Amino acid sequence: MKLTLQLYRNPVSGHCHRVELFLSLLGLPYESIDVDLANQQHKTPEFLAMNPLGQVPVLREGDLTLADSNAILVYLEARHAPGQWLPRDPVGERATLADVAHYAYVARAPEGLISLQPYPAIRAWLARIEALPGFVPMLKLPIGLAS
């Protein structure tokens, strides 16, 4: 079965993970297409036709081709879960797109040699995201503080 949503991604990209996380939180089935960044697949004419900046992620749905992870999050919210993840009131109890957008790079700070040990509130926030139904982790690399 050909899935309507297609995500061009790379497994070590936090920008891609934020889209994968949101798709999973929304329970939307999608086809995941790995883009080989090491071999410059993102600079081929075929890929540049989808995103002239030559970057992942790129989402396709029907006739729509959309680049930029945050633009994709906003599109998915408007199209598939309108009003649920972009509250007017900034003091809500439930997770928002801001949480989804920030998760990957905050969670991976130790890969950039930034320890989260001195920040219990940030670790508690990460744990709350990880407890959301549909949460999917990002690939962990044995680099930085984890090496």
Ligand SMILES: N[C@@H](CCC(=O)N[C@@H](CS)C(=O)NCC(=O)O)C(=O)O
């Ligand atoms: N503003 C873009 C940034 C995307 C981005 O920087 N993607 C990286 C991977 S994390 C990439 O494709 N880099 C390859 C390149 O720029 O040549 C977004 O939010 O999607």
